[in-house]
Amino acid sequence: MERVGIVGYHQVRPELDLQMSPYECIFTAVRGALDGSGLKRKDITTVISATNDYYDGKTISNCFKVSAGGAYMKDESKVEMDGAHAAQYALFRILSQNHKLAMVYGFSMPSCMPFESTRILELDPTFDRPISLMNGYATSGMQMRAYMKKYGVSEVQIAEATATNWKNAAKNPLALQEAQKAGMTAAEVLKSDILASPLRELMYPLLGDGCTALILAPEKQALKITDDPVWITGVGNCQETYYFGERDLTTSLSMEKASEAAYKMAGVKPSDIDVAELFGFTACEDMILAESAGLAERGKGDSLFAKGCLNPSGGATSGMTPCATGLNRIVEAVKQLQGKAEGHQVSGAKKAIASGQIGFCAQNNILYVLEGGN
Amino acid sequence: MCAKVQPAIISAGFCEHASKRSDVNMAEMVNEAVEDTITKAGIEWKDIDCIINGNMPAFEGANIPELWMTDHLAAKNKPLLRVTTGGTTGGSVTIAGYYAVASGMYDMVLAIGFEQQSCGSTTMGLASVALGEFSIMPELGYAYDKLVSNMGAGAAIGIASYQAMSYMRRSRATEEDLARVVVQNRRNAAKNWYTHLKMPTVTIEDVLDTPYISFPLRFGMVCPATDGACAMIFTTEEKARQIADIPVYVNGVGSYSNESAIVHADCGGAGQVDPSEQLGAMKSAEVAYGQAGISFPNKEIDYAEVYSPFPNQELMWVERVGLFEENTAAEAYEQGITALNGELPINCSGGVNSTNAIGASAMERPAEAALQIMGKAGNQVPKTVHTALGHGWGGAVNLITHVVMSDEPQRKWR
Amino acid sequence: MPLDLEKMEGDIFTSKGMIKADFAFWVGLAMDKFYDGIKEQKFIGTKCSKCGKVFLPPRNRCGDCFAKAEEFVDLPGTATLKNFTATPWKITERRVKKGNKNTLVGLVQVDGADSAFITEILNTTEDKLEEGMKLKVVWAKRIKGHPQDIAGFEPVGGA
Numbered sequence: 038m039e040r041v042g043i044v045g046y047h048q049v050r051p052e053l054d055l056q057m058s059p060y061e062c063i064f065t066a067v068r069g070a071l072d073g074s075g076l077k078r079k080d081i082t083t084v085i086s087a088t089n090d091y092y093d094g095k096t097i098s099n100c101f102k103v104s105a106g107g108a109y110m111k112d113e114s115k116v117e118m119d120g121a122h123a124a125q126y127a128l129f130r131i132l133s134q135n136h137k138l139a140m141v142y143g144f145s146m147p148s149c150m151p152f153e154s155t156r157i158l159e160l161d162p163t164f165d166r167p168i169s170l171m172n173g174y175a176t177s178g179m180q181m182r183a184y185m186k187k188y189g190v191s192e193v194q195i196a197e198a199t200a201t202n203w204k205n206a207a208k209n210p211l212a213l214q215e216a217q218k219a220g221m222t223a224a225e226v227l228k229s230d231i232l233a234s235p236l237r238e239l240m241y242p243l244l245g246d247g248c249t250a251l252i253l254a255p256e257k258q259a260l261k262i263t264d265d266p267v268w269i270t271g272v273g274n275c276q277e278t279y280y281f282g283e284r285d286l287t288t289s290l291s292m293e294k295a296s297e298a299a300y301k302m303a304g305v306k307p308s309d310i311d312v313a314e315l316f317g318f319t320a321c322e323d324m325i326l327a328e329s330a331g332l333a334e335r336g337k338g339d340s341l342f343a344k345g346c347l348n349p350s351g352g353a354t355s356g357m358t359p360c361a362t363g364l365n366r367i368v369e370a371v372k373q374l375q376g377k378a379e380g381h382q383v384s385g386a387k388k389a390i391a392s393g394q395i396g397f398c399a400q401n402n403i404l405y406v407l408e409g410g411n
Numbered sequence: 412m413c414a415k416v417q418p419a420i421i422s423a424g425f426c427e428h429a430s431k432r433s434d435v436n437m438a439e440m441v442n443e444a445v446e447d448t449i450t451k452a453g454i455e456w457k458d459i460d461c462i463i464n465g466n467m468p469a470f471e472g473a474n475i476p477e478l479w480m481t482d483h484l485a486a487k488n489k490p491l492l493r494v495t496t497g498g499t500t501g502g503s504v505t506i507a508g509y510y511a512v513a514s515g516m517y518d519m520v521l522a523i524g525f526e527q528q529s530c531g532s533t534t535m536g537l538a539s540v541a542l543g544e545f546s547i548m549p550e551l552g553y554a555y556d557k558l559v560s561n562m563g564a565g566a567a568i569g570i571a572s573y574q575a576m577s578y579m580r581r582s583r584a585t586e587e588d589l590a591r592v593v594v595q596n597r598r599n600a601a602k603n604w605y606t607h608l609k610m611p612t613v614t615i616e617d618v619l620d621t622p623y624i625s626f627p628l629r630f631g632m633v634c635p636a637t638d639g640a641c642a643m644i645f646t647t648e649e650k651a652r653q654i655a656d657i658p659v660y661v662n663g664v665g666s667y668s669n670e671s672a673i674v675h676a677d678c679g680g681a682g683q684v685d686p687s688e689q690l691g692a693m694k695s696a697e698v699a700y701g702q703a704g705i706s707f708p709n710k711e712i713d714y715a716e717v718y719s720p721f722p723n724q725e726l727m728w729v730e731r732v733g734l735f736e737e738n739t740a741a742e743a744y745e746q747g748i749t750a751l752n753g754e755l756p757i758n759c760s761g762g763v764n765s766t767n768a769i770g771a772s773a774m775e776r777p778a779e780a781a782l783q784i785m786g787k788a789g790n791q792v793p794k795t796v797h798t799a800l801g802h803g804w805g806g807a808v809n810l811i812t813h814v815v816m817s818d819e820p821q822r823k824w825r
Numbered sequence: 826m827p828l829d830l831e832k833m834e835g836d837i838f839t840s841k842g843m844i845k846a847d848f849a850f851w852v853g854l855a856m857d858k859f860y861d862g863i864k865e866q867k868f869i870g871t872k873c874s875k876c877g878k879v880f881l882p883p884r885n886r887c888g889d890c891f892a893k894a895e896e897f898v899d900l901p902g903t904a905t906l907k908n909f910t911a912t913p914w915k916i917t918e919r920r921v922k923k924g925n926k927n928t929l930v931g932l933v934q935v936d937g938a939d940s941a942f943i944t945e946i947l948n949t950t951e952d953k954l955e956e957g958m959k960l961k962v963v964w965a966k967r968i969k970g971h972p973q974d975i976a977g978f979e980p981v982g983g984a
Contacts, residue, residue, distance in 0.1 A: 038516065089474065090495070096469035096540045097497030100806030103668045110694060113668050114503050117468070117475060117495045126492060126507060133414045133513035135664075135702070153921045158474035162530075162850040163436055164882045164942070167972045169917050171943040175930045178910035186956065233912035233930070234951065272516075274461075274490035278888050279479045280880075282907065282932055282941025294488060396478040401491060436853030442886055456891045472848035482888030531848045539844070546840050555842070 038302050041131050042259025042266035043407070044138075045074030045252035046368045051213045051245025051356035054148040059093070060105035063144050066248035067107045070140065074252055074262060081252075083136045084108035086115045087123035087143035087360045091155045106142055119143065119316070120249060121363025121393025121403050125272055127253050139253040143361035147244035152359060159396065161279065171281065173318070176397040177241070178233030181321045183286040185235065188336025190324075192235060196223035198320035199240050199354070201342040206351030208381040209369075213245040213356030240319045245356035249364040267371045271303030271406035279400060289322075291402040292329035292392070299390070300331075303406035307331030310406075311386040312346050312373045314366040316353050316394050323352055326399065330390060349373065349381045363393015367405060374409030414513035414702075417820045419651035419658040421644050423778035424448030425605045428639030428766055431529040437476060438483035441525045444640035445485055452644045453654060454519065459644075461517035462486040465494045465504040466770030469536035470528045485521060497540075498718070498805020499666070500524055501641065501774025502812025505801070506664045508645040509814070518647055524774035525640035533636040540807065541673050570672060570686060570808050572625040575723035578687040579627060581738060584726055586627055588741035590618035592722035593632050593764060595750065600761025603789035607637045607766040627723070632764075634720035639768030641775045648820050659781040663703030663815035665695030671807035686808045689731045695813040696732040696802075703815040705798070708733040712815075714756050714783045714792060714799040716776035720763045724804070729757060732802055732813065752793055759783070759790045769805075777801025777814040784818050855883040858897055864970045868900040868962075870938050881938040900937045902962040904978055907941045908932040911951040927951065933960060933978050945977035953980070 047069030049055075049062055057065070071078060084106055090098050099115045106113070116123040120143020127139035153173045160166040184190060200221040206212040207219035221239075229239035259266040273295035277284055284290070300306065313332055317323035324338025333341050341347035348354075350369040353362050370391035372378040392404045424447030426432075432440050441464075449456050462484050464477045477484060477493050484491070492511075496503040501524030508522030528536075549555050578584065594617075597610035621631030651658030669691040696708070705711045715734055719725035726740040734755060735743050743749055749757040758764075760779040763772045780799035782788035797819070803812035852860060855871055859882055862869035870879050871894040873887035879898055880887075887894045911927040929951060934941035946954065947963050960978040968974045 090468040091474045094539075095543055096467065096536055097806055097810075100497055100540075100668075100810055101671050101673075103809060104670050108668055109670055110667055110690065112666050112695075112698070114494060114507065114666055115496050117465075117493045122492055126494070126510065129507070129510035129514035129516065132515055133416075133510050135414055135510075135513065151919070151921050153916045154918055155474055157916060157918050158472065159476075159478050161479045161882075162471075162473060162848075163852040163856040164972050166918075168944070169915075170928070170930050170945060172914075172916040174912055174914050174916070175910050175943070178912065179908040179930075179932060182910065183908055231912070232914060233910040236910070274492070275488060276477070276481055276486055276491040278487050279481050280888075280940055281943060282934060283939075286908070290488065295490075298490075395475065400478055400481075431851075433851050434854065436851050436856065439853045439855070439885055471850075472846065482884070483886050485891050487888035527851070530850050532846070535844070535846050539846070542844060546842060547838075549842060550840050 038271065039132065040256055040268040040270050041128055042254050042256060042268055043251060043371050044254045044259050044262045044266055045070045045076060046250060046371060047073055048211050048249040048365060048368055049247045050211045051247035051358050053213065053215060053245060055146065055246035059144065059146060060102065062248045063102055063105040063142060066142055066250040067140060070250035070252050076252065076262065078107050081107060081138050081140045082112060083130050084111050084113040084140045085123045085127040087118065087120040088115065089117050089145065089360055091158055092145040092150055092359055094150055107140055118395045119363035119393035120361045121367060124251060124364065124367065125274060125403060128269065128272060131253050131255050137255060137258050140250060141253065142248060142250040143364045144248040145359040145361065146246040147359060148246050152244055173397065174233040174236060176281065177319055177322065178236040180286040180398045181236050181319065184321055184325055187287040190336055192227060193223055194339050195321050196226040198324060198339045198342045199226045202320050202348060202351050202354035205349055205381055206355035209350045209355050210379055212351050213243055216243050216351065216354060216356050236319065242318060242353040242357040245358050247358040247361055249361040249368060251364055251367060265375050267374045268408045269405055270408050271299040273298030274403045276401040281397065286398060289325050289329040289399050289402060291399060292326045292404065295402045295404040296330040299404045299406045305388060305406055309388050310390050312349065312370065312383045312389045314348055314350060314352065314370045314389065314391045316363050316366050316392050318353060322399065323348055326392065330404065346383055349378065349383050363403065366393065367391040370407050374407060416513050416515045417648040417660060418509045418512035418645050419648055419660045420781045420816065421646055421651050421655040421658060422448045422452035423643045423781050424451050426640045428605045428607050428637050428768060430607060430635060430637060432527060432638035437471060437527050438480040440527055440638065441480060441523060441640045442483040444525065444642040445521065445523060448642040448644055456485045458519045459485055459521045460489065461511050461520045462489055462491045463494055463504050463507045463511060463520060464491065464523045465500040466525050467497055467500055468495060469539055470526055470533065470769065471530040484523065496805065496810055498769060499773045499803040499810045499812045500770045501772055502777065502803030502814065503666060505643065505774050505777050505814055506666055506812055508643065509661045509664050512645045512647060518650060520645040521642060522645060523640065523642040524771040526768040526770035527638045528636040528768060529638050544673060571721045572628055574686040574808060575627050575721065577685045578723050578727045581687065582741065584741040586619060587615060588726065588744065589627065589632060589722040590615040591744050592725045593618045595744065596758055596762045596764040599759045599790050600765030603760050606761045607635050628721055632722050634764050634767040637766050637768040639766065639771050641771040641778050643774065643778055657785045657818055659784045659816045659818065660820040661814060661816050662821035663699035665699035665813040666811060667691045667694040667698065668811065669809040671809050673807045687727050691809060691811045692728065692731040695811045699813040699815045703817065704821055705815065709735065712798055712800055713796045714780060716758055716760060716780045717802045718763050718773055718776055718804040720767055722764060725758065728802060732800065751790065756792045759792055760788065773803030773805065773812055776803055777816065781816055784816060855885045859883050860970045863974045864968055866964050866968065868902065868935055870898050870900050872896045872898050878939040879937060880940050881935050882942060900935050903981065904933045904935040904960045906931050906954065906956060906958045906960055907934050908956065909946060909954045929954065931978065944975060947977040948979040
């Protein structure tokens with residue numbers, strides 16, 4: 038795969054209740070990405086958005102976002118998954134050579150909707166959905182139980198990893214303010230109420246309203262636009278079966294396959310990766326994803342937190358904006374490779390991976406390999 | 412100018428469509444279309460390396476149903492993308508399928524569009540496009556049920572009537588012209604196996620003898636709400652030549668969006684005064700033709716499927732996408748130019764006017780056009796079709812998809 | 826009620842209301858049979874025609890083989906617990922609410938099936954739950970041919 042450059046980005050800092058209309062929020066992100074990279078709206082030929090009708094409470098919510106997203110009279114489309122999936126479609130459009138500059142954005146306002154309820158709408162309507170026992174908390178709880186049992190990982194270890202995520206968020210200037218818990222300890226995590234045993238409240242991310250935009254360009258154009266492009270050298274996308282009882286929760290099969298495909302495309306090995314920004318709902322899931330991507334031995338994912346190379350931004354714990362969280366991981370990885378991760382820079386980062394997910398316990402994972410420098 | 416890798420369609424499959432597919436759930440229904448297209452392509456399901464799926468979420472009350480339907484989509488442990496853009500969903504999925512292959516990343520892409528409208532309420536699903544915008548109306552004394560019935564009325568009638576009025580004023584098309592389009596579509600549908608409203612003997616008088624829903628649109632003119640699914644397989648030129656008798660090369664695609672025609676929540680939108688103007692459709696067509704190397708669409712296009720749930724739209728679209736001069740479409744229909752054995756047959760499948768499973772219908776337009784090129788359409792035209800187009804429309808009248816296909820690949824300019 | 830626009834100037838206006846959005850899902854070929862079985866208080870699954878895997882709840886396609894799974898098989902009311910959690914939270918399509926007591930949620934594999942499903946564990950406490958323990962189905966008092974007819978599963982041999 039020819040490398041494609043990320044030449045611009047902008048993240049609207051998430052807030053528990055952002056005092057902006059959806060259109061203002063999207064405009065701020067897209068405008069910010071254009072201004073930050075010195076590009077004009079007329080330079081963009083295609084826009085791929087990531088929004089979700091149920092998160093927006095409105096059918097075809099994307100048809101109203103055309104103008105705010107800079108897509109007026111542009112060739113545009115929409116992916117209704119994580120923003121990181123929309124980025125793959127934008128990647129298709131750039132690689133096809135039909136387009137020279139693509140804008141991607143992901144947006145939602147969880148303050149306006151009961152997010153975990155929208156996940157109930159993802160269930161099998163002929164059985165699981167009317168029963169309503171399968172939800173975000175219960176599935177993450179069972180995932181944690183299975184993982185801890187199989188690899189002998191303790192609650193304390195997971196709580197330490199969780200505390201690291203909160204503390205990292207405190208070093209991330211674009212984290213949700215309420216997620217910046219510099220003084221978080223494992224003990225405090227373990228004192229928080231149970232969500233679904235053994236998962237506790239402080240192990241689950243806070244939701245934030247926000248929008249993130251990303252600009253992609255083919256190599257030739259990227260080198261003209263910026264001195265500091267970050268290259269997408271590989272991508273992998275994989276969706277497991279829905280049936281929870283048939284999935285091995287101690288690993289992430291979708292991440293195993295997605296990372297395999299991405300590494301192969303990029304011609305790299307897991308040991309080449311300096312920093313990983315992975316979208317897991319919990320620190321436990323971060324660990325499972327990192328292990329499945331080959332970054333650590335099974336059951337030893339927490340060592341990556343100690344090393345400081347996993348989710349230095351705090352990961353999803355720094356603020357979860359449905360449809361944008363995966364894009365935020367990509368943006369954070371880009372910042373690491375550009376040396377611009379203010380407050381939470383991993384030194385000497387040259388190769389990174391970033392992931393997005395959708396579905397309970399990351400039923401679908403998408404992973405990018407990113408490389409810095411010319 | 413053409414894509415890095417030349418994509419081709421090698422099969423188009425459907426499930427049985429009906430007003431209520433009560434025998435199957437969503438996953439089983441989509442699976443029928445998937446099985447149909449895989450069988451018709453003659454490939455192994457294992458060869459599929461990427462799945463792209465879409466529908467219009469509001470009609471089933473299900474969020475990202477691909478997650479539940481993974482196994483039925485032949486997608487277990489494979490890459491999957493969900494593309495949803497309202498009425499143009501099927502067209503957007505088609506275009507995404509094109510790009511997945513054109514990028515060089517995937518070789519055998521399964522693209523699916525579906526809708527099981529009988530699971531929900533079509534009126535509610537459509538009304539919720541702009542319910543937020545209109546939610547202040549009950550506060551001003553406008554009863555909620557009157558609001559919904561005037562906005563929705565079984566189809567996107569509110570905006571469509573304005574669009575019809577603008578078009579009829581420009582073109583002097585009459586209600587009879589509208590009825591003629593309906594008759595042609597419904598009679599065509601009678602000869603196509605999976606369609607919904609099959610009316611082999613319907614006449615203009617029959618259509619005009621139905622009550623108005625919202626002038627000038629009568630009950631007899633409006634599309635149905637259908638349960639159905641459509642699936643296509645995209646592959647590279649090289650593989651298509653090995654697998655298919657007649658590969659259908661996708662040479663041009665465009666999906667240019669206009670501003671929404673409804674003033675929305677923070678006063679954006681409605682830059683358009685005339686919803687029949689459709690700048691997005693004109694630009695999408697221009698770009699797609701340009702990519703496909705077509706300079707004179709009215710001469711070079713042999714067959715077209717345009718997206719017209721309402722008959723006035725069919726007359727409008729065939730003009731907007733350059734097949735007929737402005738304000739001449741009605742006459743062309745009257746003269747039989749767009750009939751099955753005419754010079755430029757349009758919507759011989761029966762069109763959206765006869766079958767409308769919303770998530771599938773914008774894919775069924777390029778699918779039917781592709782089948783005409785392959786010589787395998789349900790209602791096949793007698794002449795040889797070399798180049799055809801499939802068009803889609805939706806949103807707050809502002810979303811468009813345009814797909815141009817041919818039995819010859821588009822060669823790169825040197 | 827008419828709005829006093831002059832009085833409101835500068836205020837943010839909120840309009841509240843409920844929109845009725847009912848959905849009813851066709852259960853389909855496989856689950857139709859399943860619910861017939863439920864009415865008779867028995868489990869009916871399907872078997873893949875190629876690899877022989879048995880699915881409960883039944884589905885008509887095997888994801889691994891993409892082959893049809895249309896053969897119906899009767900399954901017993903006994904099962905094994907594969908995973909579990911205890912939660913005070915009730916999440917439905919409308920709301921996310923914390924209750925006063927815990928619901929025991931289990932991933933349960935009925936004997937003879939190769940798939941497991943999420944259901945409630947009854948008549949026991951969290952500390953007694955263990956992966957691999959034997960369970961049996963508890964039917965609801967009134968059977969309607971509805972998923973809630975499966976009230977849950979309880980430990981074999983009492984709590």
